[in-house]
Structures are given as C-alpha cells and as structure tokens.
Amino acid sequence: MNAYQIIVCGSIVPDPLQTLEPVAGAAGPALKNEMMLPAILDPWAGHALFEAGNLAKNAPGSKVWLVSLSPKAKLQQVMMTVAQKVPFELVALDGPASGFTEASEVAAALAGAIQTIPGLDKSRLLVFGGWESASRGAGVTMQMVGEHLGIADQFQGVDQLTVNPDGSLEILERIEGGKHQVSKCDGPPALLGWATGNLPEPKNNPQVGMANMRVVMPSLQKAKPVKLAGEGLTFAGVTLPKQLRTTRIVKDKSPAEIAQEIVQWIKK
C-alpha cells in the first residue's frame, strides 16, 4: 500500500454532559463560562483521527497531522488524552472553538495552516475531518477547506474507506434512509468528512502519548493566533428550547395494562 499524508481537521467542544447556556458577548453569542467547561475532541473529528491512525498503520511510511483551531490552553488539556490514542503531529491554531464562529473563516484558517505544512505532497494527500461538529453542527467547513486546497473529490458522512490493490479508494457515504452510497475514487488527493466509521476508540497508549507530546507542546507554544471576525453575520437571538415537559409517571399498572395504553397511543 502506498504511503499517505493524512491531515485531520478537528477542534474541541464542550463535554456533552455539560449543561450549556448561551450568553450575549461583545463579539456575538457565546457559552456561559465557556472557558471553564471541560472539553473533549469533537466526537466525529475523533472518529476521523482514529480512522487516520488506522490507515497510517496499514500504509507504512504514512504520516498523520492533526490541524486544530482551538483556544490553546484548552487544546493542551484535551491533548493529554487524545495524544495517547494514535501517533500524529499537531498543527495548532490559537483561536475560538465556539459553534457561533463563521465556518468560512474557520475553513480559510485551517486551509492556510495545512498549506504551511512542510513537504506536503498533494498526490499523497488525504484530508479528513468530522462530517459535522458537535458545536456548530453544520457540516460545511470541510468542503470549504477542500475548495481552498483545490480538492474536487470530496465525500461526506463517510463510514468506510477501503484502499484497493490498484491504489484506488472505495468510500461508503451515508445517504438517506439508512443506506450507503458506494463510490470509487482513483486515489489521493481526496477529502473525507467522517461519520462514525467502524473503529472503536483506541485504548490509551502512554508510549504513543509521550512521543506525541514531544511535538504537541512546541506546536502549542508557537500556535498562530487567529481572529474570526464573523463579518456580515448577525445573530438576532440565541435561546434555549423550552425543555421541560410535564411527565406523567405511570408506576402502578401491570405490563398488560401499559401495553394496552401504548397500543392505543400508537394507533391514535
């Protein structure tokens, strides 16, 4: 199998178990106590990173970069865990990871960072990322990164990548109704926005972590600051939904009685 240069784009998001509350900030909406919230690597970006690590392991000579636009102090915390999963080199950009940032500006920053990676060979380039984030949740950033890089073979909602013996790529993308579209691409360069893939989360490997952190820390120290202006974007409001429903608790009925009630409800 040929060697690949695999670049994974991924940012950090608040731990999904946290309660999130929007607040109006000077530069637009933000999350209350955003910098205090524990963070994780964005889940779908995580799947992309694990798939990249697995592909690199099976294609000797391959290398994985993780390009991340995040507040570097928070990113450093997240790297303590993520760096133990798979070998990669971090390219850090110091900027907001808020869901309210403008995707096109984020894409421009990520593409700019990718283009500065020394020795980048487009003929071996695979750009990975999550197909959506858990913050903006738009699924639009990766395509724009691809456009900046001139990559016209793009796939979103990817669950499987297979490298054929002739070097071509077979890709399964999620489409409507629980189906997958199967596409064949001649080879790199290509951009893949990953859904969940097929791999479990790798176990922490302290040796991988130590090797990664030797590069992670210098990368964080020299992380280029990025300002996202959100030009032309205005939020008229950000509100929490009315979440609470009045729940009727039914605990004194037999299974048969409950079943009768459920059947009536289903048929209603």
Next chain:
Amino acid sequence: METILLLAHVETDGLLAKSARESLFAASALHTAIPGSNLFVALVGENVQAAADSIAACPAIKYFGATGAEFGQSRYATDAAAATALCKAAQATLVIAPATSRWNRVLSGVAQRLGGRVDSHVTGIAQIGGKPTVNRWYYRQRMEAVLGRTQRPWFMLVDPGSQPACDCGAGKAAVELVPVNLADVSRRTTVVGIREPKASAQTIRPDSPLLFVTGAGWTKKQADGQTHVPEAEKLILDFLNVTRASLGSSKSLVDLGGEGQAVLPFLSHLNQIGQTGATPRHAKGLSTCCHGEEPHTVGWRFIGERRAISLDPNCGWARGKADVLYVADAFAVISSVNALLAANP
C-alpha cells in the same frame, strides 16, 4: 432586490423528492414576504423536464436546468460545477435548497466558489425588516439561533421535515438549459452503487410516524440475573414488524459491539441517535431501556409526542423530557404490545 433560487436535484425517477417541495414552500413563503423579490427554480439531473413540470404552477417565474448523464450521479465534482453554473445563470442572491445528503456534500463548496456564505440544517426562514433570517440549532440541538447575513449569495439548506411540502400543481415549465463546462471537472470519482440492508432487515424508516428507541438496558442482566439478548432481539424486531416504526438506538448500545459485549446484530451506527447520531423527525417516539441524556434531549429534539419505558421512576433524563414515563419491565410490556398488535393490526 433579492433573487431567490430554489435549487434542487431530481431523484432517480426523474421527479422531485418531498424535501425539495418543502424547500420550495420555504422559498415561496420568503418570496411572498420580501416585496419585489424574484423566485426562480434551478434543477440538476439527467433530465429535469418532468420535475419542472410537476411544480409548474408555483410562483417561480423562471426555470433553469443542468442536465446530462453526468448529473444523474450524486458526486461532488460534477454537482459543484452544475450548482455553480446554475447560481451564476440565475444571479441568485438567496439559494434555498433541501438538506439532502447530495446537497449537504456539495453546496458549502459552491458557496465558497461564489464568495457567498452557507447555513445548513435550517429549520425556519423568515424576514425581519425586509431582510431574510434563518433559524438553526447549535451544539447538537441544544440551543436555537436566529441569524441574518449581509453576504450574497447566501445558501440555506433546509432540513427535511421542518417545512410543509409545497402543494403547487403541475403544468408545463419552460426550462432554460444552462451549459456546464465539464472540461476542467474531475472525473476521478465514480458512483458504484447503493448499499442497503435487505428490505426485511431495514430498520431505518424516516417516513414512519413512530421512532422506537432502544437503550443498553436490553442487553443487561435482568431480574433473574441473566442477560436475554436473543429474546430482546426477537421482541424488538417483532415490534418493528407490526408497527413499521423506525429504529433508533442510544450510543451505548451501538458501542457495545466494539467493546466485545453481547449486541443486537441489526443495530449499527446508522441507528444511533443523539450526540454523534441522528436527530430524526417523527410524530411519536417510544424509548425503552434508555438512561442517558443523549436519546432524551439531543436525539428527541424533533420528536412530537414522547413516551418512555424504564425501571427507574426517577430517571432524570426521562422526567421532564417524556410526556409519559412507564415504570415497568420493557421485556414484559413490549411482549404484550406485540401480542395486542398482532391480534389487532
């Protein structure tokens, strides 16, 4: 003056999907709300005439088409070229499109090419002071924003199921075919086919009125101290067969397979709802053996009526999220439900 463009692709039968008609409804409503605006329609596909004719009675005053065998396939390179050419031909300032997997893949790239902006997962389009606004959710359906933009073209990908479908009638539409220069378009990708479970094994049914959510409790030890996975499998599949419900699952149940634990073999990540899964739209939802936040808040955001079966009366995730919480053994209840429905379908 805004030029509103409904941008849709035709299906394999040459017609428009319901999601395209929903976007047309949103586009028509915005056209009505913004005086002086124009409404155009642009279609992509191998042949678009039948699709254009099917909505010929809508308020659109012009129809554009990008046609040819290359556009019969859902592929980034050709779709991006076609959508770019159509938006340029229409000189669109607002592009409203259904958030199908095909358009989700490509339209943000097209916005980038045209120097525009894009918002996806749009659940509402309105206007404030004559300027368009969209509603969309952030942080996986945890908060809803209303936003506006000054840049044009502004692409709005409308979530399927969030709008009524346009019921405008058929007629004869004059479609202006727009040439797409494919000389410089990558042809390195070929769509090989569609992979789907056998009809009998297909458990994801977006059009079903009912979502049935299974949690990890189905595979855990029951009152007798034993697991009953084969029994759970039969109960769930029987329920799906008699109700034709769509099957959703919590992340924990889907992930069990990767952890070497007993699994329900018909579940995959495609069934997963919640943080790293889908947020489907169904009129009703019934959750069973779920004890997490994900299925009950994120995954259930767009479910109308919600009921849950759980052994825990104090389940903090079901209380306040479900309309009814049945404190009972899901094995016993679903078994009775199946028997009742089988006797009186």
